[in-house]
Structure formats: C-alpha cells, structure tokens
Amino acid sequence: MDSSDINSDRPLGRDDLTGTDTPESQVPAQRGPAPSEAGGSDNGAGGAGDPAAAEANEPPQEERYWKAGRLEPMPIRTLPKAPPSIHLLGPTVFLVALGVGMGESYMWPRLVLIFGPEIRWLFLIGVSLQAVVMLEMSRYAMATGESIFFGAARVFKPLMWFFFVTAMLVYIWPGHLSAGASAFERVSGIPWQATAVAGMLLVGVVFTLAKVIYNLLENVLSILIGVLVVGTSVVAALVGNLADLSSTITGMFAFGYMPEEAMSPAWFPVIVGSIAFAGPSGMQQMWYTLHLRDKGAGMGTHIPRIRGLRHADEQETMPTRGFMFDTSNSDEMAKWKGWRRWVTFDAFVLFWGITMLVTISFTVLAQASARFDPNVANVIRGGDRDAALDAMAASFTAAGSPIFGTVFFLFISLIGLNATLGLFDSFSRGQADMTYYFIPGAKRFSMSKLYAFFLWGVIGFGIAILLFGPADGPAGILDTLAFLSTFAMGAYCVTLLLVNNLMLPKPVRPGILSNLIIAFAAVFYLGMLFYSLFAFGVVVS
Numbered sequence: 001m002d003s004s005d006i007n008s009d010r011p012l013g014r015d016d017l018t019g020t021d022t023p024e025s026q027v028p029a030q031r032g033p034a035p036s037e038a039g040g041s042d043n044g045a046g047g048a049g050d051p052a053a054a055e056a057n058e059p060p061q062e063e064r065y066w067k068a069g070r071l072e073p074m075p076i077r078t079l080p081k082a083p084p085s086i087h088l089l090g091p092t093v094f095l096v097a098l099g100v101g102m103g104e105s106y107m108w109p110r111l112v113l114i115f116g117p118e119i120r121w122l123f124l125i126g127v128s129l130q131a132v133v134m135l136e137m138s139r140y141a142m143a144t145g146e147s148i149f150f151g152a153a154r155v156f157k158p159l160m161w162f163f164f165v166t167a168m169l170v171y172i173w174p175g176h177l178s179a180g181a182s183a184f185e186r187v188s189g190i191p192w193q194a195t196a197v198a199g200m201l202l203v204g205v206v207f208t209l210a211k212v213i214y215n216l217l218e219n220v221l222s223i224l225i226g227v228l229v230v231g232t233s234v235v236a237a238l239v240g241n242l243a244d245l246s247s248t249i250t251g252m253f254a255f256g257y258m259p260e261e262a263m264s265p266a267w268f269p270v271i272v273g274s275i276a277f278a279g280p281s282g283m284q285q286m287w288y289t290l291h292l293r294d295k296g297a298g299m300g301t302h303i304p305r306i307r308g309l310r311h312a313d314e315q316e317t318m319p320t321r322g323f324m325f326d327t328s329n330s331d332e333m334a335k336w337k338g339w340r341r342w343v344t345f346d347a348f349v350l351f352w353g354i355t356m357l358v359t360i361s362f363t364v365l366a367q368a369s370a371r372f373d374p375n376v377a378n379v380i381r382g383g384d385r386d387a388a389l390d391a392m393a394a395s396f397t398a399a400g401s402p403i404f405g406t407v408f409f410l411f412i413s414l415i416g417l418n419a420t421l422g423l424f425d426s427f428s429r430g431q432a433d434m435t436y437y438f439i440p441g442a443k444r445f446s447m448s449k450l451y452a453f454f455l456w457g458v459i460g461f462g463i464a465i466l467l468f469g470p471a472d473g474p475a476g477i478l479d480t481l482a483f484l485s486t487f488a489m490g491a492y493c494v495t496l497l498l499v500n501n502l503m504l505p506k507p508v509r510p511g512i513l514s515n516l517i518i519a520f521a522a523v524f525y526l527g528m529l530f531y532s533l534f535a536f537g538v539v540v541s
Contacts, residue, residue: 063075063076064076064326065324066324066505068144068154068502068503068504069153069154069155069502069503070154071150071153071154071321072320072321073321074144074146074321074322074323074324075323075324076323076324076325076326077299077302077323077324077325078325078332079298079299079325079332079335079336079339080296080298080301080335081335081338082335082338082339082341082342083342084342085338085341085342085344085345086345087342087345087346088222088350089218089219089222090218090295090346090350091218091288091291091292091294091295091297091346092134092346092347092350092351093218093221093222093225093350094217094218094221094287094288094291094422094425094426095134095279095280095284095285095288095351096221096225096350096351096354096355097221097224097225097418097419097421097422098280098284098418098419098422098423098426107270107273107274107277108120108123108274108278108359108362108363109362109363109365109366109392110270110366110380111270111271111274112251112363112366112367113366113369113370113376113377113380113391114261114267114377114380114381115259115261115262116247116251117247117248117250117251117363117367118251118254118257119251119254119257119262119271120248120251120252120254120359120363121251121252121253121254121255121256121257122271122274122275122278123252123274123275123278123359124252124253125275125278125524126274126275126276126278126279127278127279127352127355127356127359128352129517129520129521129524130278130279130280130285130351131279131347131348131351131352132347132514132517132518132521133285133492133493133496133518133521134285134288134343134346134347134351135343135344135347135514136496136500136510136514136518137285137286137288137289137496138288138289138292138297138343138346138347139500139504139508139510140289140496140499140500140503140504141288141289141290141292141293141297141298141300142292142297142298142299142300142339142343143298143299143324143325143336143504143508144299144322144323144324144503144504145293145298145299145300145301145302145303145322145323146289146293146321146322147286147289147290147293147430147433148286148289148492148495148496148499149163149164149286149289149430149433149434150321150322150433150437151495151499151503152495152498152499153434153437153438154499154503155495155498155499155502155503156498157438159495159498160434160438161434162491163283163286163430163434163488163491163492163495164431164434166282166283166484166485166488167283167427167430167431168431169484170282170283170484170485170488171282171283171423171427171458172427172458172461172462173462173465174196174200174420174462174465174466176415176416176419176420176423177196177199177200177416177417177419177420177462178192178196178416178466179412179416180196180199180412180413180414180415180416180417180419180420181193181195181196181199181413181416183409183410183412183413183416184409184410184413186409187406187409187410187413193466193467196462196466197463197466197467199417199420200420200424200459200462200463201459201463203420203421203424203459204424204455204456204459207308207309207424207425207452207455208308208309208310208452208455209308209310210307210308210311211307211308211311211314212294212305212306212307212308212311213294213305213306213307213308213425213451214291214294214295214305214306217421217422217425218295220421221418221421221422224414224417224418224421225354225418227414228358228411228414228415228418229354229357229358231407231411232358232361232362232365232411233357233361235361235365235404235407235408235411236360236361236362236364236365236368238404239364239365239368239404240364240365240367240368241368244363244364244367244368245360245364247367248360248363248364248367249360251363265536265537268532268535268536269532269536272486272528272529272532273486275525275528276485276486276489276525278355278359279351279355281485281486281489282484282485282486282488282489283430283488283492284422284423284426285489285492286430286492287426287427287429287430290426290429290430290433291426291429292343294306297339297342297343298336298339299322299323299324299325302319302322302323303318303319303322304316304317304318304447306429306432306447306448306451307448308448308452309448309449309451309452311448312446312448312449312452313446315446315447315448318436318443318446318447320437320443324505327505327506327507327508328507333507336508362392365392365408366391366392368392369391369392369394370391372391372394373391373394376391379391392408393405393408393409424455424458424459425455427454427458428451428452428454428455428458429451431450431454432447432450432451432453432454433447435450435454436450486525486529487525487526487529489521489525490521490522490523490524490525490526490529493518493519493521493522493525494522496518497515497518497519497522501515
C-alpha cells in the first residue's frame, strides 16, 4: 500500500477515495449504505439526522473509499447533523460512572488527610489530562464509527492484542463491587459476599433482558450519578465549612507542592496510582469510543447497536469496517465541527465538571473528618486502609445524626454499583468488538452474543473468586495488575497519537496543541510509573 494513502495532506477527493483493491469496489454504485451497513433505526445521538434518507435523494455515484493502514478501506458515507452542543445525557455518563470511584472517594481523601489539600494540584493535572484524552479518543470514533481498538489494529495488530490481553488481566477481578458490598454490609449486616454475588447476577440478568443495552445504561447511570452528585454535595455542606471549601479549591493550584514524605517508597507509588485514578483509569477511556458508537455519535450512526442476549437475533448485521465522510465537502466539515463542539461540552462540562464536583465534596469531608478525629492521619500511616472511610463516616455522624454515617456508606455502595455497571458493560463491549473483527470465525456469532459471552464470563469468574478465592485476586499479582492498568494509560496515549495522525485524513487530524498534551500525558504516566519501579522497586499501590 502506498503510504500516501495514509499521509496525504489533501482533503479527501474522488481520486483519493476510489478503491480498486477490494471486492466491494466492484459492486454497482449505491444510493446509500447497504441494509447491513445502515445500522438500526433506534440509533443516533439526539438530534442527529437520517443519513440513509438523505442519501436516497442523491443521484447514483461511484463508490468511494478512504484507505487507512492495511485493513479494509472505509466507504464514504454522509455525516449526520450534530445535535445541540449543550445537553445533559450522553456517553460521558459512562466515564463519570467509571471515573467517580475509589480514586475520588477513597484514594484522594486519604492523601488529603496525610499531606493536606495542597496535594490536589496533582489531581487537577490528572483529571484535566483525561478530559483531553477523552476528546482525542472521540476524534477517531466519531470520524469513522470504529473503536480505538480497530484503529490500533490498522496501525499494528499486536498493539490491539496488547489491550485485549491487558483487559483480561486487569478487569476480571470484582474489586469495585466488593468495596461497595463491604460498605453496604456495615449498614445492613448482610455479608458482603452475598450482596456482591447477588449484585453481579442482577447486572447479568438486566443486561441480558435489555433490548438495547446502551439506552438502559445511559438512563440508569444518569439517575445514579445525579443522586451521588447532589447527595455528596448536600452532606459536604452539612459537615464541612467555608474554610474547608476554600482550602480544597486553592489546594488545586498549589503547583509543585510535594512534601518530603510524599517522595518516600511508602507514598510515592500511592500518589502515582491516585493520579492514574483521577477520573477513569486503565482502558476505560478506550471503551468510551464504543459508547460513542452506540450513541450514534458522528459516523457511529451507521453502525448497529449491541442488544441484550434475549434480543440478540434482532440485531442488524455489523459492517466489516467503519466509514469515512468526505472531508473535501464544506458542508460535511461544518457538521464535523458541530460534533466536535458536542463532545467538547461532554469533556469539559459534564466529565471534568462532575468529576471535580464530587471530588471537592469528598475532600471537604476528609478535612472535616480530620477535625473530628485528629489522629486519623497517624492511623492511616500505620497501615489501616479503611481509616479514611471510617473517619469520614464518623464526621457524618458527628454532624448531627447517626443516620448520616449510614448515608455515607450508602454513597460508597452506590459508587461500587456505578463502577460495576460501567465496567461489566465496557469490558464485555471492548472484548466483543476485538473478537468479532479480528478472531477468525467469530463473525458467525453476532456482536450481541459475543457481548453476552464475555459478560457472563466475567460474572462467573467474579462469583468464583468471591466464593472460593481471594476477593481482590491473588495477592502475588496485584502489583502487576496495578502496573498494567497504569501502563495501559501511557500506552493508549501513544496509540492515540499514532491512530489520529496516521489513520485519519488531514482535515480531521488533531492540532499541534492536542498532540503535545497527549504526548505529555504519555511521558507523565509512563515516566512516573517507571520512576516508582526503578527508584523504589515498587509499582502502583
């Protein structure tokens, strides 16, 4: 393949896009997507147009393609019109559900109790980097309808298989649900193993019965996130004071603050892990590209949605690759800018804003708990991992009523549920996507059936671990798993740079500022990780 097919600096024109090297290029000219390519009628982000109907009025023309890498070229299709930029619901809710987890409610409050709110400047950097990563993850997905995994395979297939294996190693352990179930045990007395097993089975049954899994999850997670944001804000206002809020906010701008203890073998790996968990960690940003596709964002409108196993036979046939729009057409580029505004609002208002609001609430609670229990920092230094949560629950209770302590642990349970819903869906979605497109023979199963296979596989493994093994996974490989999770973040930044700059037409590639930020993120994550490894012999904790 001529490298100019990938790296051309020109907008897409007819000569660049006409394919002659695939069987599809020999089919008669079409008026629109073939029935197997058009996607379901219930697809599309709110306000998106019907590209198939629009193309039906166009005269027949020769099929055109965009060649990217050594895989099948992408046919040119019409980009739907973008919905309004300002909106409430969207695929960001999945990242918020995955991101507002133990990092915001446990890891960062613990650091604040030890080092003070000034340590939160590192959180600001972490969550801001992730907002930019989210924007750049969306670029390829919305321009092509393909996941970032497919984009990675276009660059170099082993790169995609690295993420497939990493997901299997890192995300099969039921850690989030176990933490939430443990918090629920404190207020209900029900053994956490029983709650966790029941929760996993419930998630599996609900996902199996859902007609379109994305619709169900978007609605449920939106409600749960709303309860969490409002609830934590109200309780933080009751427990904390204006001084706590002021120090929490100003602490975010104490750039360069790094006490000597923070650079110790005991705490530097914890800080590295906390930065990685400032928002969604590991591969969660990569899975976001699949949620964009099921939302029908950009060219994702041409891809059918994943259905629950009960409705798997209703799923339309998946195309064998994504699609590209004509970047030489000014009207198409105007619609593309509309989609970029839509996802930018998602990244900086919904994702960044909600994540920041929740972590501010928990930081206020941490400072309030230090006033109620001045010895809590020493207890944490002594190795009591639950001391931070217990202290915050005690501050709730001291604020006026024992019921507040119960409410706090219910919030932790809610966080565990949010993360479990998001992780189970995302893991199954990502593995099914890579299996369907790149494992020989997998296409004889629908994407929905492969999704169900991985969903019930991770549920079965989780139940077995909860009942017969260590709930957090074998202790001997925990450091390795944490290492892989953080390493994956540096790796996906490198992958983003390659995919967006090599596989997309120049008019929709990222600008130099975006590339510099993603390159900095790669160095930031990988540099801190390997410094921790070689300086202290310890990976992320």
